[in-house]
Amino acid sequence: MKSTTVAQQSGDTNVTQKVKRTICVPSFLTKYTYQSEFIWYFIGVIIRIIWSLIYPQQGYIHPDEFFQGPEVVFDDIFQTNLTRTHEFNPIAPLRSVAILYLLYGLPVSILSWLSSLLHWSSIPFHLKLIFPRATILSLSLCSDILFYRLIKNFYPNFKSKQYGIIMNYYGIAHILVVFFTRTLSNSFEAFLFLALIYLITVNVSSLLTIIMNTSEHKTIVLNRHLILTSSLIGCICSLECDLSSIESIKRFADDINQNEKSLHLLINNAGVMWHPSKLTKDGFEQHLGVNYLGHFLLTNLLIEKLSKCSPSRIVNVTSPMYKRGQIDFDDLNISKKVFNPKIAYEQASLAIVLATQEFCRQYPGSGVIANCVNPGITRTEIARHTIDKSIISRVIIGPALKAFMKTPMQGAQGVIQCALDPQLEGQCGKYFNDMKEEAIAPNATNEKEAKRLWLISERWTRLNK
Secondary structure (H helix, E strand, C coil): CCEEEEECCCCCCCCCCCCCCCCCCCHHHCCCCCCCCCHHHHHHHHHHHHHHHHCCCCCCCCCCCCCCHHHHHHHHHHCCCCCCCHHHCCCCCCCCCHHHHHHHHHHHHHHHHHHHHHCCCCCCHHHHHHHHHHHHHHHHHHHHHHHHHHHHHHCCCCCHHHHHHHHHHHHCCHHHHHHCCCCCHHHHHHHHHHHHHHHHHHHHHHHHHHHHHHCCEEEEEEECCHHHHCCCCCCEEEEECCCCCHHHHHHHHHHHHHHCCCCCEEEECCCCCCCCCCECCCCCEHHHHHHHHHHHHHHHHHHHHHHHCCCEEEEEECCHHHHHCCCCCCCCCCCCCCCCHHHHHHHHHHHHHHHHHHHHHHCCCCCEEEEEEECCCECCHHHCCCCCCCHHHHHHHHHHHHCCCECHHHHHHHHHHHHHCHHHCCCCCCEEECCEECCCCHHHCCHHHHHHHHHHHHHHCCCCC
16 A cells, blocks of 8 residues: 655745655846856856866966976876975975876876977977866866756756856856866865765766656645745646645645555644744734644644554654743734744743644544654754844854754754654653653643633634535
8 A cells, every 4th residue: 555645844824845856946046137148158168178178377376285286297107307395305294296297197108108209309388288287277278067957956946047157156156266276276176076976966866766656655845935845756646725824725735645545644734933924824923823723724624534544643843942832822813012033933832732632632542642743953944034134143143053053954854853763652641852852841841721722723723524
């Protein structure tokens, strides 16, 4: 029997799914137009050709091993009795010549062979500069092809103009122009690592395609914008659903219940964080509506299908900020007081934990377990409203904070554990943090509050209508 998984990914109200090689096109890639889409890239290539073959640069970046690197290799092959710096003193050498010979040895050896074949009495100085640089120039053009194929592989939905803009930025980058016109170790390493990344990416993608296409499992991605997941492969498909709309959620659930034979796993992961004051299409405060009520309704609409396919699981992604939250039953929609996005997010996070425990009491013996998980601080777009839009925040603070965040792959580990770990079979209403079970905070253990919240949620989402 095939099993089906329904999953969402955190983002804003438009629950943008990033699955495999599908991403949302950044705005800066769409606001420039060129008569020729790759014109600046080709200008960069022309600069490389000029600096490598026509007007080769004689200065080097590093003042030690690569300052006289070409001259040292040239001396070894042509026996010109060059005076060497102490780094290349054969009695007490401080530098390895392995990389130098990879970069310069082959072209200079070819030049030596040509000189003997053509009976050159002396080799022009210009040729001494050109031959090593011509090798690097050739490798740089190969690197360009690899880079272009990589972005095509990762971003298959981009238009030609968007590929052109990326290649334009790449082609005129000062550091690449420097590396690709000089015989530095970085020049060779740039090609080497691009080649390795390309080989790994192509082979892993092919293997993943084979695995996904032969798997008996099916994953359905809940997505507001279907175009963003138009290139999903194999047993991953996308269905349209807007978690800020009761009508959209019910339409999605009807589709699943009518067209899918089985459903074993539901991952409720969509959400917003510290979003400015805004109401959903049904008039709910954004955090409460998307993070909690949308998932509450979807879960209850799919519970019958999940129960028929038991054992089944529900994973509710929440935040440790639930520990600071309070459920204000007198103003649950935060319409009577000054709006604070932090308080709204904390309340929604607490509601998720309370409802998860109440779910276990509402559906005992259903064969469906529900647990909460904190994925940790992860580098996704959900946190974009937490930092102001000043230049300092965007250029300094934001990147600095991201250095300490988990990658999406790392953040997903806890969710995967709750979804698949056989040791969790039969455990319901638990909270997991950093892949370990953690005691639920006192403010989330009040059964009366959980029951009251459940009844309000049923009424607000028109669950029984």
